[in-house]
Amino acid sequence: MFRIGEFPFLVKARHRFKGNGSRSACYTVNYFMMESSSRRKFLAAPLLGFTTSAYARYVEPTWIERTDRECVLSNLTRPVALVHLSDFHASEVVPMSHIERAIDMAIDASPDLICMTGDFITHRSGFDPAWYTKTLSRLARKAPTFAVLGNHDGGSWAGKGGGHQTTTQVRRMLENSGAQVLINRTAKLTCNGATLQMVGVGDLWAGEIEPAQAFEHADPALPTVLLSHNPDSKALLGDYAWDLMLCGHTHGGQVVVPVVGLNPAPVRDREYIAGLKPWNGRRIHISRGIGSIRGIRFNCRPEVTKLHLLPKV
């Protein structure tokens, strides 16, 4: 046990430094006078902070999790394997190699159908459109692929923050990759022997959701998967017939610390931040996404989700 009385030079030094009013010197001396257990704690705090920061910046954002969830759809006649991807956020902090890894995982999941729910980019820069198109085209070669756009992909919200004023560039990139971009429209398809329809809407924050137009040609008797970037949009879409809504936007909160209640997901309804949730007799799946803003994640790994859509028995 360290006792200050056994080290007279420290006692003298403390008195001298206190007398001089030198705060930094007192601080140094006090450090040496600490009990050894206190000193360990003193050293552990910055070490823990450094390790946590390094993990949140360099480990977790790159550590993609494959999640599997089951969802029963009324009127579905055969099982369908749907892979849901969202929020790639190609940028200076989300390299194309990370997006390619997510696409590898999506293809390895043997999907019958692939859905992407927006925020393909963060800003105007930080990615090569030709390379991005080529990378995304691997999905459409594997299975029918549908996409909607997010608030970062262009439009009124993105334009105010220096992003694209229109969605033209991202739409063109997706369409050239072979994906069907659903902005306020419906597409029917037969998938693994089952007929279903996909409905997609514009982005909520961009003010581009037109529910009547989106569902104009939808058949309420068919199992319906609705794609909408922002889960808060459910309030605008509740009067229409759909079974499952796929969303992103939240990134699951991105930095989640339950003990202190930290979860900065940018949504009004805090019940719909991540996972597969019931809502008014239907289901909503909110993806934690692939990329991130500012390249950090904590307790909220990026995810590639395989949704096992099952017929009602």
Ligand SMILES: [Fe+2]
């Ligand atoms: Fe996003």
